[in-house]
Amino acid sequence: MLNYIWLGLIVIAILVGVGYDIRDEVVNTYQNGQELTAEIAVMSLAGSAASAVSPDGVLPPGKYQGMLKISGRRFSEFYRLKSADTSLFLQPVALSISGGSAGSPSSQNTLIITLNDATPQFWRDMAQAAGTKTTLTGLLKSFRIGPAGVSLASFTLSPVSFVKMRKITQAAVDYAGTAVTISLGLIGIMALWIGIMKIAEEAGIIRFITKLVTPLTRRLFPDVPSDHPAIGAMIMNISANMLGLSNAATPLGLKAMEDLDTLNQKKGVATNAMVTFLAINTAGLTFIPATAIAIRVSLGSASPTVIVGTSIIGAACATVAGITAAKLLEKLPVYRRALELDPPKDSGSTDQKGA
Amino acid sequence: MGEILKTVINLVAVFAIPFIIGSFVLYGIFKKVRVYETFVEGAKEGFNTAVRIIPYLVAMLVAIGIFRASGAMDLLVAVLDPVTRLIGMPGEALPMALMRPLSGSGSIGIMTDIMKVHGPDSFIGILVSTMYGSSETTFYVLAVYFGAVAVKNTRHAVLAGIIADIAGALGALFIVKVLFG
Incomplete structure (x- = not known):
């Protein structure tokens, strides 16, 4: 099933991405080649340079710094966005006037907009797609200095196309890196907790914990002997999750999986106990939803812990449903057959690689 | 209290x-x-496990990453929205319910955005933070945990996980509606 989900995620992503990109080309979502008109206040004109401006407002060749002002309403209109944000936003802009009056076809007067915190998401996406990330470049079509250095400029931004395809490419590369970062980051914490668990095993702590919960675990995991180390590791993992100690939970959970695998008759195929354990685990029952509380605090909630009770009830529903589903589904012939040992062709060779 | x-x-x-x-x-x-020796002995195993899960995690996270980047989520929300509205799930909360099993960072982003717009103590703010708090990143957990023991045939694990996620989201919606709706 993970196979199909994986395939589904990838195929759907690419099809949807292509679809969006074709639509963007057809309706020109990014207004490629369309002139946007906005106010630019040129800063470096304050001093003596102001005198160099010709009476009709044409800037002499050179480089200038300025501030681009666009109202949110004008921006949404231009890009046909539904956004209700009508506030004015300012963007630092660098102008490069290469001579000739701006607007004549021969002149290549450019502007570079530096993105800042006020930049709308739409422009950020465009910059991302253009590959420049922190800036947007464009051509100045016309520019006249009015009184007090403020003037109307009209310009076209560099054309942007196939935004989704570029995003997908970027995401594939980024997430592959993230996966390795996460795994490597686990090394230390894994070593710590598996080391501690080893001490607990040798000292008999795990056996003690295991005995406490035997009535429960015998029903949940009938295939696992009630004094097996896997039980201890699973209980430790579930307890760590309940206390919100996610750093400790993952190593303990992986240890539990390895212990469960020692009982596995058919390597490479999930056992009933593994599935039940993961159903409990992914249901995420926790008494302390620490991340959600921390974010609520940071957003100024008057009662950040109000979600503790509701989260426990939500997760309890998930846990009961997960265990029930795992227990019922394991009886289905399709899933039972996967566990049978005899026919060697059943699920193909599962563990042929070394290392 | x-x-x-x-x-x-x-x-x-x-x-x-x-x-x-x-x-x-x-x-x-x-x-x-002999606590020190025992600890070190156990710690050695930790390294192998962490390295062993890399290929599984790469496979899963890349698929989830390009799914998020493609904008397919918006499409899925548009398709499911009329259905979930029938049971009283606010449209803004639906992306949260869909993203939660796929990506931890993605669902934190959605939760934060919603609470910034509606306020953390609004009905929908409490709903999304409850949804976040009452579930796990199912697909990440499945990839990592099964990766650690090189299980490729996961049998009914995905189905059970998804059923648990749906039950969790519905349970969260119900209790928040009763207490804060």
């Missing part, structure tokens, strides 16, 4: 790990376990 709860949560967060490590090691010494 809220204040006491907050204090308890803080205390657990601060003391749990030092307490567990300290008590285990002390009890180990009491039981005459």
